[in-house]
Amino acid sequence: MKPYSQFTKEELIAEKDFLIKKYKEYQDLKLTLNMARGKPGADQLELSMPMMKLLQTAEECIDANGVDTRNYGELLGIKEARKLFGDVMGIKPEETIVVGSSSLTFMWDTMVRAMLLGVRGSEKPWSKYDKVKFICPVPGYDRHFTICETLGIEMIPVELTEWGPDMDAIRELVKDESVKGIWCVPKYTNPLGGCYSDEAVKALASMETAAKDFRIFWDNAYCVHYVYKDVPLLNMLEECKKAGNPDRVFMFGSTSKITFPGAGVGFFGASEENVEFIKNQITASAISWDKINMLRHVRFFKDVNGIHEIMAKHAEILRPKFDAVLNTLDEEIGPRGAGRWVKPEGGYFVTFIAEKGCAKRINLLCKEAGLSMTGAGATHPYHKDPDDAYLRIAPSFPEPSELKKAMDVFCIAVRLATVEKILDN
């Protein structure tokens, strides 16, 4: 097998004919396959079901500090939960807020409060500026971008590599006072699959920013979600403190992909001063979040080791699925030079970087053969991928046999789109 770039025109035409035939065979199967959504499979959900048997009596609903989790109170979360999820983030309970059932919602809330009220150290609410800009490493998470777009925050894409974003570009951008922050998914990045290097973390923590109230939205969604290997990540709050910028980072996480998506608990980490500041703001918006569910989680995990134990079981379930995706790409696409990808050590996604101008076409071919993928462009602000190259593969939800079929369709689509593109040029 040789790369398409070394094919003669005749070879390409023959390959195209072959691929069209193969593609039609798949179309005839009338498949309904889905690699669009980063949701856990049913076997993963099963891992947390023992939790549902906990907390059945009044006594069991009282936490270690005597708080009745069934009643109002404890705006920042019960102490045990703040300890547990603080441990997950590597920070103190006093630096931790345990919130509702979604970290995304708390990210939205945090941005909204910044817009309407400002963050600690703001001269004025961000919405009072003519323009607010956020740096968005790409490929990135579409829901981060939707938050900015909805709120009218201008997004500036910056290239993300396997080891972190383009720091030279970022250092230049943050000289602009209207650049108020950056979105980061530092570990098993969504969707590229890399991890921020120590250098990247330190650079973000220590760089000089024109905006005194610059914030890193550190969405550590996959902090304990290894599949192959637990990649070490520096503690961003620690690094910000060391660099003299303790208030710079807002850390987010949740148990959505540890226990139950949308029915777990979200958590937030920041300096104690930020936590105190935010506490005063959120007093207007909440009396307390669901403490029963917090305590249910605490009792189930016992401590941070309990979380790691569950995550090892998730990894066992996810590994064959990631294998299926990566092995198929290695076999079918690699030797043909029809795209590239980072092998993720964890997380929920593989990003396929197609030849320029092929992503939308691949997406359409997949769709018309019954395979749903995340839309091309979703990895970029305003859905604009200038190279039309990025596609997100989400292997977690389908059964392995379905996944194999889906990847076969995907690879045929990639090959066909690539050959078409070369022939067109």
Added chain:
Amino acid sequence: MKPYSQFTKEELIAEKDFLIKKYKEYQDLKLTLNMARGKPGADQLELSMPMMKLLQTAEECIDANGVDTRNYGELLGIKEARKLFGDVMGIKPEETIVVGSSSLTFMWDTMVRAMLLGVRGSEKPWSKYDKVKFICPVPGYDRHFTICETLGIEMIPVELTEWGPDMDAIRELVKDESVKGIWCVPKYTNPLGGCYSDEAVKALASMETAAKDFRIFWDNAYCVHYVYKDVPLLNMLEECKKAGNPDRVFMFGSTSKITFPGAGVGFFGASEENVEFIKNQITASAISWDKINMLRHVRFFKDVNGIHEIMAKHAEILRPKFDAVLNTLDEEIGPRGAGRWVKPEGGYFVTFIAEKGCAKRINLLCKEAGLSMTGAGATHPYHKDPDDAYLRIAPSFPEPSELKKAMDVFCIAVRLATVEKILDN
């Protein structure tokens, strides 16, 4: 016994001496009593504990429409829950959103979205106006006022009577285009304890407002929370539709005082067009709320009758507590003409309206005798009760024996403050 107003000066001085002696006796008891918070007692929480035994297997977590409540999806809530809580509000499932665990949080969210994005029919986001004003019937709920104050929305107090707010004043106020809405707790009003009459509901639904995007924030927190009598309340969404203003009302409710405060489910009701509009907005802030807890509630209640059955049990528990408060006021305060109150048929509060200028003094006297009350002024925007007369009594949480003691202290404080006031004048 005769009213203090008919006492001679000598009689007043004698009464004062007697009351100071009594008051000191209470102080010597070093009491720790609390009538500050409208939270359910432990026996009320016990009513919903059977719910905690539900949903223990994967099969049990699948809803009637085949949705796995343990995974992402169903942004507006599972259909069964939308039906159940729509029934509670007397509206269609399509007009209902079932949200997180707190209606207060959704009120905040709703106001924030109005400020940053606008509501259906807005020419621009509310925050883009020089001034946004809200009408606040007083006495009212302090947390509504906190939302407005935090967001810089100017609050205009309007007198609330047992049967609704002063409609003449409101009709005048809504001629101002910057008046964008009104807060209402229509049934067993927090904290006055009255209920909006049919006339009040119809008037609010049909009045002409200068702002085309005027909204009634209809916090029907106590919609099924009778204690003595279920007082009928017109369906505000229905009335708004009849009046040709279907988008005018945003209805809010929750199970915080049906099942578990902060760990139940919140719900929202509005026209289908509003719901669709809001769905598009909240797509930016959430993937889905805790559907497991929604289904747990649905299975526990089965239907709206299940909710009424639970509420009958709550009423049985609360009635002796309200009796204790009301009977003590009837015996100790009524004949002395030292204040007035509405006898609430349901809800969580009794509002005591002291003689002018007495509320803060009563509060202080209570505090210094070990009885915590909601702070004087909390019933008014900016904590400014111009008459210094309103005090909120929350009888639900203390044990009946404690409550009796608390009311004894309270009545001595009221009598002493009143006598002092008359002597001062």
